[in-house]
Amino acid sequence: GRVLGSSGLTQVVHNYQSIPGAIPLPATLSLEFGQVVAEQQTNVKYRFVSDFPFTNRAPHALDAFEKQGLATLRQDPTGPPITEITGSLFDRRIRLVAPVTMNEVCVDCHNTHPESPKRDWKVGDVRGIQEVIVDQPVAANILSFKFLLLYFAFTATVGISFLALQRRQAALILGINSDLEVANEFLASVSMKIAKYLSPQVYKGIFSGEKDVSISTERKKLTIFFSDIKDFSATAERLQPEELTVLLNEYLSEMSDIALKHGATLDKFIGDAILAFFGDPQSRGTIEDAKACLRMATDMQRRLAELNMRWRARGIEHPFRVRMGINTGFCNVGNFGSSDRMDYTIIGAEANLAARLQAIAEAGGIVMSYETYALVRDIVHARPLAPISVKGISREVIPYVVEELLDETGEVKRIFSEHMAGADFFMDPSVVDEQSAARLRSVLKSAIEALEMRRK
Numbered sequence: 001g002r003v004l005g006s007s008g009l010t011q012v013v014h015n016y017q018s019i020p021g022a023i024p025l026p027a028t029l030s031l032e033f034g035q036v037v038a039e040q041q042t043n044v045k046y047r048f049v050s051d052f053p054f055t056n057r058a059p060h061a062l063d064a065f066e067k068q069g070l071a072t073l074r075q076d077p078t079g080p081p082i083t084e085i086t087g088s089l090f091d092r093r094i095r096l097v098a099p100v101t102m103n104e105v106c107v108d109c110h111n112t113h114p115e116s117p118k119r120d121w122k123v124g125d126v127r128g129i130q131e132v133i134v135d136q137p138v139a140a141n142i143l144s145f146k147f148l149l150l151y152f153a154f155t156a157t158v159g160i161s162f163l164a165l166q167r168r169q170a171a172l173i174l175g176i177n178s179d180l181e182v183a184n185e186f187l188a189s190v191s192m193k194i195a196k197y198l199s200p201q202v203y204k205g206i207f208s209g210e211k212d213v214s215i216s217t218e219r220k221k222l223t224i225f226f227s228d229i230k231d232f233s234a235t236a237e238r239l240q241p242e243e244l245t246v247l248l249n250e251y252l253s254e255m256s257d258i259a260l261k262h263g264a265t266l267d268k269f270i271g272d273a274i275l276a277f278f279g280d281p282q283s284r285g286t287i288e289d290a291k292a293c294l295r296m297a298t299d300m301q302r303r304l305a306e307l308n309m310r311w312r313a314r315g316i317e318h319p320f321r322v323r324m325g326i327n328t329g330f331c332n333v334g335n336f337g338s339s340d341r342m343d344y345t346i347i348g349a350e351a352n353l354a355a356r357l358q359a360i361a362e363a364g365g366i367v368m369s370y371e372t373y374a375l376v377r378d379i380v381h382a383r384p385l386a387p388i389s390v391k392g393i394s395r396e397v398i399p400y401v402v403e404e405l406l407d408e409t410g411e412v413k414r415i416f417s418e419h420m421a422g423a424d425f426f427m428d429p430s431v432v433d434e435q436s437a438a439r440l441r442s443v444l445k446s447a448i449e450a451l452e453m454r455r456k
Helices: 026-040 064-075 104-112 138-195 200-207 232-238 241-261 286-313 349-360 370-379 434-455
Strands: 044-049 082-088 091-101 126-136 217-229 265-270 273-278 322-337 342-347 366-368 380-384 400-406 416-420 423-427
Touching: 026 044, 064 082, 064 091, 064 126, 217 232, 217 241, 217 286, 217 342, 217 349, 241 265, 241 273, 241 286, 265 342, 273 286, 286 322, 286 366, 286 370, 286 400, 286 423, 322 349, 322 370, 349 366, 366 370, 370 380, 370 400
Parallel strands: 322 366
Antiparallel strands: 044 126, 082 091, 091 126, 217 273, 217 322, 265 273, 322 342, 366 400, 380 400, 416 423
């Protein structure tokens, strides 16, 4: 604006303000520039100082750093800028000093100017220094970020509160999980105990939610199995109660294992009797259910023969001889009882018929009804007995005595089982290998010779 306002030649002088249209010398411009910077930037200062000011100007006050920097630059003007960092992390000051060197025009002016304090300047001499001072009063200026700080403080408070809440919830959940674990262990223990009182199929149906625990029944075609120990009362009189308990529990455990292996639903133990059935809650079809029941019965008799030999070795003179009955027919099956106490069982004349068939069987024998025989005739060799009448059933029932099971080829699968005073014999030829067969022939030959000698 001063240049444009000048009508003539623009003068460049240090006292430009008193001359219309004049502009300041670079040194004067630098001094005034420092003042502008200091006014507009509270933490930045610019100084253009010298130890040789004009006579009409106030002398510059130089501190030790400025004096040391001026002396160093006069010795080596081309060296790097001189810096100084003082203060702490929260109140730091940075100072940077660079030289003001004389060029040819400056030398001519200063050596001839009447107010110049020095008249022997040379080109390249350091007349003064330019200095930039930056203050970093973090502690003082930190309040200028008050809203940001408030936001950070609020965020930190929320974060800490959230973490505390999370820790509290985690501790609460951990406690709940611990309680649940104890409760689950208790329930598992209780469920395992309850399982001892229920058939596995019923237990699984209840605990999986497949079956409702309510009074309800269905009418289904089942194959019913009933077994009873012959002359159990007489056997019980000959044994001590403790020994009888061990013997009976061993027998029922072995029979239960066989029943579960074949998929039977164990209904109940009635003293020494066993009631089981096939066809509910799971069924493989009427024919396969009947065959599974027959195979189960023969396996039970086979296992009982093995147990008898073990019991005789333990001094039991008259082990258990079991009669078994099998019948196929429609029964009501489901939950019977009251809302407080119920039992999963079967009811019907066909169940009574299975018990009646058991009663007419010989010790160690299996008797089945014609309905069952018709379903399993391809795997069994049986002979009919005289027809019988059963209360609740209008028709006559023809019992069939199971003599032998047939193998896969249709041949008779013979099993020999005899138990009497002085003899306890069981043989399944299908499982005897050649080496054992030779030994068995020798034993049987010696046994026959001993019997012949006794007869003589």
